[in-house]
Amino acid sequence: MYTYNQVDQQLVDERVAQYRDQTRRYLAGDLPEEEFLALRLMNGLYVQRQAPMLRVAIPYGTFSATQMRAFAHIARTWDKGYGHFTTRTNIQFNWPKLEEVPDILAELAKVQMHAIQTSGNCIRNTTTDPLAGVAADEVEDPRPWCELIRQWSTLHPEFAYLPRKFKIAVSGGPKDRASARVHDIGLELVRNAAGETGFKVLVGGGLGRTPFIGKVIRDYLEPEELFSYLEAILRIYNLKGRRDNKYKARIKILVAALGIDEFRRLVEKEWQHLKGGELRLTQERIDEIKAHFQPFEYAAEAAEDRSLQQALDTSEDFRVWYQQNTQEHKVAGYRVVHLSLKPLLGAPGDITEQQMDVVADLADAFSFGEIRATQDQNLVLTDVQQKDLYALWQRLQDAQLARANINTLTDMIVCPGFDFCNLANARTLNIADEINQAFEDLDYLHDLGDIQLNMSGCINACAHHHIGHIGILGVDKKGEDWYQITLGGSATENAKLGKVLGRAVPADQVPATLRTLLETYLELREEGESFVQAYERVGIEPFKKAVYQPA
Template structure:
């Protein structure tokens, strides 16, 4: 993984001391509340319902075991012994004391971590595919390009105060696990007719109050022009994006109002002015960054042993876990493993300090000291020798990190909701527990097949409910939590926005309503059809009739 240069390290250390001084001056009454708000947000600090929340960047989801141990230490020393992994591959501390946040940032800096630009109207941390570099069929590993973008975006002086927050995702595979079509900019590695590798560029995607799918404004961009083209997009947005209304300030609103063709023309004109400047990437610079993402020292004989097949045949629970929670690897004899953070008695995405330390130890023992976070609020060991899968599985079972539910309705994405967030309208965690308990029969889950369930506590859509096969949005009705259901969304290559099923339902009816929806699916699905395929084939009508039959 990328190792900070002396300049990188100095930058984050200086930022820590700047923020320490700003915090001290705020506490002394020398900085007004509104001015400090901007400063704390650009250092990842929110004021939530019960306590501050600190969001820490995990750029493109990649962490070392050393960094995991630091997260565990901070959770013990400054928080309540756990952390929360988000849908943007970042990690959050939900209970830090504001006065001690500079100390937390100083400790993070010792392991090349920070909270810079995890909030505020700036370019947020870059996200990517959790299986980057190991999946078969990948055009190219997107992580070096994500890192190049990170270095360009970090504390970029021109884009520190954009009209609104700005998010970039990069993928190198046809199967889009980075949700590039619902980001402000989506960057997809592609090949032109000459076989050259470059980028397809999308703009104007996003969820929240006004969900939109991104539009392609350039089908092929040469590699050396990546930064200059991104800079051109940001310049056009910075100049033309609205600042008078935060609900209309995102780039998706600008692209929609102008039209993708007109917006793209503005970008092309700006790009022509800057494409041959110092922003043009040299091959030497590209190679320098790529060198930090070289493949690990895989065992040449990983596929030759017989113990793995023996365990598959003799232990049914292990075989189920392999089928559900592991992923094909491009190197024979290896698999990628998903560690499920979806236990019955905890919030999705939460991990304790004990688990973090244990994950770090297992990463050192089996996975070249590396851990990855996912958009689904899970973790990944991307390089597991098949001979190590059985002892790893046993260890993960003991840690409650091996529930074989990946891709099922119980692998749901959930925001913290009203339990924590000051913006939320409705509870989410109690509802997720309700759903987990209702659908805890693994045989039934497996029969249902792939279902992406996403539950948000407000219209800001932190859980991406608009693009869930089943999306659930919490709303407030006279002080009570109600839930609106959408069907047919997707953030994958076939991206689509879900359609509202009908009027919202009370909190206690959510799981039973899902049961009715799924009963219709079981009755009308065709052979081999996924839930989303059925919804797209028949629409919402049969599901709506079943859900609201008793009411009508």
């Protein structure tokens, strides 16, 4: 993974000192609230319903065991003993004291981390595939490109005050595990007819109150011109994006208003002034960053191990976990391991300080000291020898991180909802608990197969309900929580927005409504068909009829 150089470290240290002085002046009454608001947002600090919330950047979701231990220390010292992993692969602390945030930022700087640009109308944390570098189907590891984008975009003076926040995702190949098609800019690594690697560029995707799937603006971009083309897109958005209405200020609204052909024309015209110039990446610079992401020294004898099969034959619980929570690695003898942050009763994405320390120790012991955060609010150890899987599973069980529910109904993406967020209209965590209790049986969950359930507490869609196979949106009706359900969404290379099933249902009917939908699926599915595949074949009507016109 990338290691800071002297310039990186100086930048972060200076930002801590600046913010410490800004906080001091605000608390002394020398800095007005309206001025401090912009400054704290630039440093990732929100004020939520219960307390301040600090969002810490985890660039492209990759971090070290040392950094995880720093998170644990922060949770113990300045928070209530836990953190929360988000869909942008960052971590949030929900209970810091405003006056102590500079101390937290200083602690983060010691381990090459910060909260810069995790909020505000700027370029946010670039995300990517959690399997980057270990997936056999990728064209190339996308993380070096994410790191280059991070360095280009951090404190970029031209894009510090965009019309609205801006998000970029990079997919390593045709299998889109980065949700690139629902980002402001999506980049997909591709090969042209000559076998050269470059980018397909998509623009104008996004969710929220006006969801759009991104459109292809360029089929092939040579990698050396990545910065110049991104800068051209950002310039057009900065010049023409709406600033009079924050709900219409995202680039997706601009692309929809102009049409992709006109937007492309404007970008290409602007690009003529930029390409081939000082923004052009040299091969030397690309190679310098790629050197930070070289493959680990994998054990040549790993594929010869036979102990895994013995463990699978001995323990049924281990076998179930192995099938559900691990997947193929491109190197024989290794597996990718998913750590579920979706306990039976507990907020999805939350992790205690004790669990953080355990994960750090396990990463050091079994996965080269590296950890990944996912858009599904889980964690991944990407490089575990198969001979170590049984021992790893046992320790994960002890830490309550081995629930075998990855990619099942209870592997839910859920925003904090009304319990924490000022913007939320409805509670979500209580509904997640009720769903967990109603669908606790793992055999039933595994029989249902791959289902992505996403639940948001408001139209801002922080939990991406539009692209869930089943989406749930909390709405307020005269002071009561009701929930609108959508079906058929997807965030893959075949990205689709879910369709509304019908009228919203009250809180106490959500689990029963889900049960009806799932039983309908089981009745309709053909052999080997997933929920979303069955939905695409039969459409929404059978599900709507089952819910609203039961026999």
